[in-house]
Amino acid sequence: KNEVEQSPQNLTAQEGEFITINCSYSVGISALHWLQQHPGGGIVSLFMLSSGKKKHGRLIATINIQEKHSSLHITASHPRDSAVYICAVTSLIQGAQKLVFGQGTRLTINP
């Protein structure tokens, strides 16, 4: 079983819809990261959070440490949001030097 699990693996929605991507983890962590990868593109860090909620534009990331769960929300989704979203954690066991990655969620927003 992977230490970091994302759901869904694939998500297709219409422009304007509210999007939620989930991440569950099974290890103790010091931080959780959300990353974005556009088709054929590089990987960009969106958020790093260890508690509560962070917001950047239309993107909101939340984390519940007790439940070992995080969500990434996109409000008023747009076709340019189409990308793979990757959850990763800094595991207390492996240390701050390494990230443990989920397998990613492929999001497609249709106009």
Added chain:
Amino acid sequence: DAGITQSPRHKVTETGTPVTLRCHQTENHRYMYWYRQDPGHGLRLIHYSYGVKDTDKGEVSDGYSVSRSKTEDFLLTLESATSSQTSVYFCAVKEAGQGTDTQYFGPGTRLTVL
């Protein structure tokens, strides 16, 4: 932008040939990483470096070696490439210190081994 470049960006090679991928950074980040990304597996750590001449293995290190003789360069070598090493390779960097867990990724190298 953490000033990371990878070369080459694309490479096609034949089984059994040696291949070296280069990661170059301009901002003196202490930590450097090599990952491979494959469908169904996500990103997996091959090797990482925590300083000049200081490296350690990741979860998929078999068949790969690395070297870091300068802060700015981290080389990944496939001594004898195999078809199972066809993948997209990403380099990443990270600063040292508390609260600096964020890694910054290079643009990737697409390697095809025929």
